[in-house]
Amino acid sequence: SQxxxxxxxxxxxxxxxxATLTCNYTNYSPAYLQWYRQDPGxxxxxxxxxxxxxxxxxxxxxxxxxxxxxxxxxxxxxxxQPADSATYLCALQGAxxxxxxxxxxxxxLQVIP
Amino acid sequence: xxxxxxxxxxxITKRGQNVTFRCDPISEHNRLYWYRxxxxxxxxxxxxxxxxxxxxxxxxxxDRFSAERPKGSFSTLEIQxxxxxxxxxxxxxxxxxxxxxxxxxxFGPGTRLTVL
Numbered sequence: 001s002q003x004x005x006x007x008x009x010x011x012x013x014x015x016x017x018x019a020t021l022t023c024n025y026t027n028y029s030p031a032y033l034q035w036y037r038q039d040p041g042x043x044x045x046x047x048x049x050x051x052x053x054x055x056x057x058x059x060x061x062x063x064x065x066x067x068x069x070x071x072x073x074x075x076x077x078x079x080x081q082p083a084d085s086a087t088y089l090c091a092l093q094g095a096x097x098x099x100x101x102x103x104x105x106x107x108x109l110q111v112i113p
Numbered sequence: 114x115x116x117x118x119x120x121x122x123x124x125i126t127k128r129g130q131n132v133t134f135r136c137d138p139i140s141e142h143n144r145l146y147w148y149r150x151x152x153x154x155x156x157x158x159x160x161x162x163x164x165x166x167x168x169x170x171x172x173x174x175x176d177r178f179s180a181e182r183p184k185g186s187f188s189t190l191e192i193q194x195x196x197x198x199x200x201x202x203x204x205x206x207x208x209x210x211x212x213x214x215x216x217x218x219x220f221g222p223g224t225r226l227t228v229l
Contacts, residue, residue, distance in 0.1 A: 004155075008153070034217070041222075041223075041225075042222055042223070043117075043204050043206070043220030043221050043222050043223050044156065044204075044220050045220070046217040046218065046219070049217065089155050089156075091155075100158060100161065100169070101146075101158070101218065102158065103148075103155030103156045103157070104155050105153065105154050105155050106153075106154075106155050
């Protein structure tokens, strides 16, 4: 069955450093991979989408890589700030008009001032 | 506020009772999804509507769950004979009419259900 693994342990980093979160998947060939941010008690908020034929995508301080051979995505936040503290969810999406999205368990990031 | 709205935000009920949640998607979004999320887990897909048609329902969803979207606008999710295992956050998301496969989902704030 499809499995999406994210580090279940919280990631604590110092303000100003680069945070790197990992998403690994098995038994899936996604057309797209997405990253969402979720704050406590709120719905996820879309951040970035990367296609299977793209290696890297950037948006402001965010960078996502996608390696379909390793079946892995890395999500980087550079110059991290305490306001970046949240849970980050990786999600896989197939091709086609329906485009069901399957989420990982998320990794909690804590940026320490 | 032009985002996705959900009502109620919190619901506490006793085991065995029925509950109904409402989701109002972003105007003109014809695609609507329901998810369930428990503590420490990511959102789990429950069902999908395109306009008023329910096109997919998770096999994990028991017969006690039913969803409707009668006019292709708002949607309701009903849980009958609630069980303690139904306690979770129920999230709704909407998406605009299909233009590209990269159209994103917009999530509502969720309804937190506690079954005593």
